[in-house]
Amino acid sequence: EIVKKLEPDYVCVAWDKRHTNIRSRLELYPQYKAKRKPAPEDFYDQVELLLELLESLGWPLYELDDYEADDIMATFAAQAKAKNIETYLVTSDLDVLQLVNSHTHIYTLKKGLSTIELFNEATFEEKYGVGAHQWVDVKALKGDASDNIPGVSGIGEKTALELVDKYETLEGVYEHLDDLKPALKAKLERDKDMAFLSKKLVTLFTDAPVKLDFERAK
Secondary structure, three states: OHHHHHOOOOOOEEOOOOOOOOHHHHHHOOOOOOOOOOOOHHHHHHHHHHHHHHHHHOOOEEOOOOOOHHHHHHHHHHHHHHOOOOEEEEEOOHHHHHHOOOOEEEEEEOOOOOOEEEEOHHHHHHHHOOOHHHHHHHHHHHOEHHHOEOOOOOOOHHHHHHHHHHHOOHHHHHHOHHHOOHHHHHHHHHOHHHHHHHHHHHOOOOOOOOOOOHHHHO
16 A cells, blocks of 8 residues: 555565574663564464565565664665665654654554554654654653663653753753752663663664665665
8 A cells, every 4th residue: 555655666675584683782681672472373374475475566575683674674764865765664663763864754554554654854843842863862761661671760751752852862861960850860860871771772773784775676
């Protein structure tokens, strides 16, 4: 449906490789994604059919040891921007919102294809009140339960957005602790190391060792 709508010049699919161990993030935080339930077995039976479908459509599939699909998408978006090509990333993972820029737009899927939201620089800022490049700072504070990234305990999205809007970055927030209410300051001081670790965990790689073959993706 989205390919019909966008009529893109290039299409490719990024995949989380099965059994890859995402070493770079696990070395930082061994509990990364620890609470995630494994996919049901019949999911993997369907993967073979999906691979056949992609092959018949002529859409190249990319997967990579130690990198997640988000990292592959981030890397391809950077490679496309370098060629002045606009990119639309289609995903249900909100981590990729950090990639929104003049050339990179995101379609987020909330309930399959029935609820699709388009994010570009303007719509992101309109919804969240900060720039897309600040999304990693917001997530460093609020954490991400789906990936078992703790952030700062007791700080939710609303407070995280207010802090980043006012102080611009995670580093800026910590430079202004004395300006904050005592209870909020105490939370931030207690979980400072976890906040900075969370920022590293949520930041996507734009330099994964994979190159988009534009000829294959045509």
